[in-house]
Amino acid sequence: MTRIAVIGGDGIGPEVTAEARKVLDVALPGYEATEYDLGASRYHATGETLPDSVLDELDGHDAILLGAVGDPSVPPGVLERGLLLRLRFAFDQYVNLRPSRLWPGTSGPLADVKPGEIDFVVVREGVEGLYAGAGGSLHKGSSAEIATEESLNTRYGTERVIRDAFERASRRDRRHVTCVHKANVLVHAGDLWRRTFAEVAADYPDVDTDYQHVDAAAMFLVNRPQSFDVIVTDNLFGDILTDIAAAVTGGIGLAASGCVNPDGAHPSMFEPVHGSAPDIAGQGVADPIAAILSVSLLLENLGHNEAATAVGTAVGDELSGRTPGLPLSTSDIGDRVATRVSDIL
């Protein structure tokens, strides 16, 4: 039996996760779910972000479905580093997978792009770089204060995520990988990324490649997002580029992501790219599509390809088949997509 750990989290997290579970119920009948209460309210109640015992329990699951964590009442970084990033690092989720599509029935902010024309995936390195937590402060609060942040990059970590990107690219129609870094300024890490990229590329003669500096890539994501197929990049660049990607494909409400441990040594984790949006929490207006698409990634990752595809198709049908002007609540959308999935399967 498939065991899924569910972390609703904060703000709209639990709401969208509830809808995602409706879809999962239909797509993966008989799975076993365990809810974990983690996030801002647990932190306020107990001071805990992620107790070791809970981490161990989570490790026994096949996958984790996450809503969103974060609340303005918690100092910046506490939940991010203590919970979200701790999970990514503890479970060695080194592939942060973020597909971007302009879905049928939707429109993004770009004038000259039509649904179907944008379809790429960002393979973001998930456990290295500036996210390593290496940094510090000296003379804090004084005029002599300095603060450092260090980006740590290994050949080991760089190669495995680049290889994952090439594997994915070789299964896609266009078979193209773009490596994004800032090799003209970050000469050490950039050189490691570019050299490793070139070496791995040699093992995939059928996959085309190019390299772009992150500033140029950010620009091209805005003025020709159609040109991308697979992008592989470091942790921080991936964070920024995937928010641009979400924006050009009609917004963060549709962007799903997976924090994947491709080795299967630990559970992978699936979550919408959006945050906890406390300003709209509890009103039934949050869009659960990103959480539902995260379920599709979860299913694919567990090898349930047919179910994964059904969820994607159901979302596409839902988005293109909507009646203009008809308001839909968070739970309406969950119900409708779940029904569509059950019709397909």
Place this chain on the structure above:
Amino acid sequence: MTRIAVIGGDGIGPEVTAEARKVLDVALPGYEATEYDLGASRYHATGETLPDSVLDELDGHDAILLGAVGDPSVPPGVLERGLLLRLRFAFDQYVNLRPSRLWPGTSGPLADVKPGEIDFVVVREGVEGLYAGAGGSLHKGSSAEIATEESLNTRYGTERVIRDAFERASRRDRRHVTCVHKANVLVHAGDLWRRTFAEVAADYPDVDTDYQHVDAAAMFLVNRPQSFDVIVTDNLFGDILTDIAAAVTGGIGLAASGCVNPDGAHPSMFEPVHGSAPDIAGQGVADPIAAILSVSLLLENLGHNEAATAVGTAVGDELSGRTPGLPLSTSDIGDRVATRVSDIL
């Protein structure tokens, strides 16, 4: 007499700089220009990127007008760090100023934005952060290789650029400053930035403020660029955000920048945001508008406000007054703007 050092540089750099000088000739009659031959060809001929003696000479000027540096024949980083960044650092150009406007007569890629609606400026820190050049490699080329890049941030450096942003905001209509960082992950540097921002803000009660994480800011630059007035951010974030800004305002061909030493201790430097674009060099097709707008920033920085405004107005007139379908060469555009400037002054 005003002494301007001119560095045409590589690729389209010399072409667009020649047009910028036509405009400068009209806007600032009688200035003295000295051309410096720096860039890829000097590097290939002599191995030099920026000899100390040249640096000293440049320091004696009132301002530097730069085209673009960089060529694929030179290893990544050599000219960037040896010439461009060396100038920024040696002359303590800690304010990297990048205005963004959607000009009349132009259209960007965004469907719902009209000329005039986008008008913000990014005040990018110019001499700290990940550009400090602190980093290294170990076991290079082996499977054990690691590479590091360190972001160095001082209270001194953070405060002065934030103060500059508030000064600029207090002279603008909307008087709003957005601080952009990634304080939820880069907790040390992010905390320094946010605390310093709050302290400086207290000195400017008439200026509104907010804070955004860089990934959110990147997204908002795409889906509501109209909302920004002044953005202050670190060196690398500023690099990425200003390319997005250029993209949403119709492209890199119109984006000007100034690397400013507000203390006046050293010359400030003005350059288009675009690079050397070797693929289109020598064909007379490069758009010199960004270089010409950099002249406007140069003039403003030297206190020639009337001339600076005239150049901006001339560019606006030129862009909105063009005959559709009429092809214009690089030098046509320079001639036309120069004529318009002389008509205005």
